[in-house]
Amino acid sequence: MPHFGSTAHLRALAAAALRTAPAPTTAAAPTERVTIVSASIGAGHDGAAAELARRLTADGLAVDRIDLLDLLPARIGPLVRDGYHRMLVHAPWAYQRIYRSSERAGGGGPLARTLLRTAEHRVLRALPPGTGAVVSTYPGASRVLGNLRRAGRLAVPALTYLTDFSVHPLWVTGGIDIHLAAHAVPAAQARAAGAPDVRVCGPVTNPRFRPADSRERSAARIRFGLPQNAPLALLVAGSWGVGPVRQVALELRDCGAAVPVVVCGRNTALAARLRADGIEHALGWVDDMPGLMQAADVLVQNAGGLTSLEAFAAGLPVASYRCIAGHGLTNAAALEEAGLAVWIRRCADLKETVGDLITGPRGLLQREAGLALFTAAACGPAAEISRACRAGGRPAVPPAPTRRTRPAVRRLAATTAVACAIWAGAFGTAVATTGEAPRLVRALGHELDPDDAPRTHANHPEGHHQEDRRP
Known part of the structure; x- marks a missing residue:
């Protein structure tokens, strides 16, 4: 028997890992549907979503992918992404302060919650008919899904796959049915933040990543x-x-x-x-x-x-x-x-x-x-999601008819959305360096309309961001 830490022992572990990796299968026409909500901030959240989609498709489910940034009001998603990028490059101290203060506050604070609430109706409208479960790979998306679930507007299971080993409180919110963790350490952090049902299910990586001889x-x-x-x-x-x-x-x-x-x-x-x-x-x-x-x-x-x-x-x-x-x-x-x-x-x-x-x-x-x-994990994340989808079996609650928002209220909502994005480090740096604030406020005032939500941008397993994920 190979001793602990030996080269033979490592080869045995590698072989076991390859044997347990999910293999593509030829499935019948899908009868269940899962929607994955991610965000194209960096590549990690989309990368996890892409691999989950591949595994769920191999398990016979239909998979749709949504980018939360596409569903923010007045198309401010690119500004959110670019502002976050600029902050990491030019003002990492500011991002560190925001991260720590939001940790102490137990999440994103009232302004960030308001910004995410503006996306709730749009996310609900973007869910394809027949969706049996919704999965988040991004903390902001988890907040949106949790709010919808808690309010009774989303009638199917909502799950969060924790892409990081450390769990910021923004990941954990009431209404999420199951949090999936790659290891016991993030699982313990999620429980400490208040997640009621946390399951250790191992990481999701493409099977092309394997040991080499x-x-x-x-x-x-x-x-x-x-x-x-x-x-x-x-x-x-x-x-x-x-x-x-x-x-x-x-x-x-x-x-x-x-x-x-x-x-x-x-x-x-x-x-x-x-x-x-x-x-x-x-x-x-x-x-x-x-x-x-x-x-x-x-x-x-x-x-x-x-x-x-x-x-x-x-x-x-x-x-x-x-x-x-x-x-x-x-x-x-x-x-x-x-x-x-x-x-x-x-x-x-x-x-x-x-x-x-x-x-x-x-x-x-x-x-x-x-x-x-x-x-080590007894059940992989895709298997947990498949089980939740097949156990749910109820369609998502259709959104209520919308009403046109009066101009004064819309301007208030627009100003709030701008403030939220600045608080979150979303595009504060971009606004400061480009002088875009007045234009953005006007755009939000004119365009903040729940009826203009785009439909899901990826009605197939690969999704729009499948290739844009490395390194």
Whole structure:
């Protein structure tokens, strides 16, 4: 029998993980329907939604996907996304303050709740006929669904899949029937925040993320033009390439622990600057992240989202270092508590820790713990969702007839929506830098009409954002 932590033991775990991964099946015509509500902020929320959709479709269900940002009033969704991005880049201290204050407040506060309430009617109208369950992969969407469920306007089960290892209170709201967690640590945090029914069901990652043998590793390095024999540290910073990525890349190179391979996502300026710094392997958008992970020896990350889960599935040890504000810090703490990733807090520890993860006993233990995530759960998230959908069996309550809102009330609602978005860090920075506030208030006043809600943007399993998910 292979001993604990041995290479043979890791191979056995990897084989078990592959055996338990859901395989595509040829299903009959779907008779049940699930709608997944996500948000195109970064790539992690949409990535989890895409994989859930793939698994549910394989289980014989019809799947629709909705982007919550498409359903915010006056089409302010792009401003929400861009403002959040600008805040992470230019004012991370402000995002940290907002994140911490909203944690202490137990969620988003009254203004953010008002903004989310403006989307409730639109979300309800966007649900296709016959929807048997609704799943959220974004905390704001969970608030919307919980409010609808609690008010009796949504008559089918509402579930939340927790995409992060740390659970901000915004994720937990009354009305959500089931919270699904990848591990016992986020499950405990969700219960502490008041979630009544939390189930540990393991992570959702595409089955292409799997451990590689030596032949596959060598082929992947050739494919990406990487050195065959040097230790490689894969440095990722999400689809936006945010955080002190340049500093980390230079520190990795200079300490000599590994050759940095940096994925800059859509941040082309960062990639160009790294190449000017002499970082030879600075990549932009990568379509084959499973292959790149097979080429690497360790993952260094700063946010703790979907990419970390994919690294666990690929058998990579993970280090959190120089994390972004807010959820980056809380995810690093939660992953360390779970024994899945080491949190490097000092530059002086970088060389020793990365070296230990690549060739030492710590790396073996973390590879084993990461792979075990995919075999420990008794029931996967897609199976939990399928069961809830098939048990519900009632259609969603149709929305009540709408009335035209009087201009004064509409202006008040418009001003409130602007304030909410600024509070949430949604587009405060964008407004400050572009002078868009007056135009936006006018647009909201003219366009804040519940009848103009778009229908679901993705009436098929892949959805509109299926490909826009990496790294």
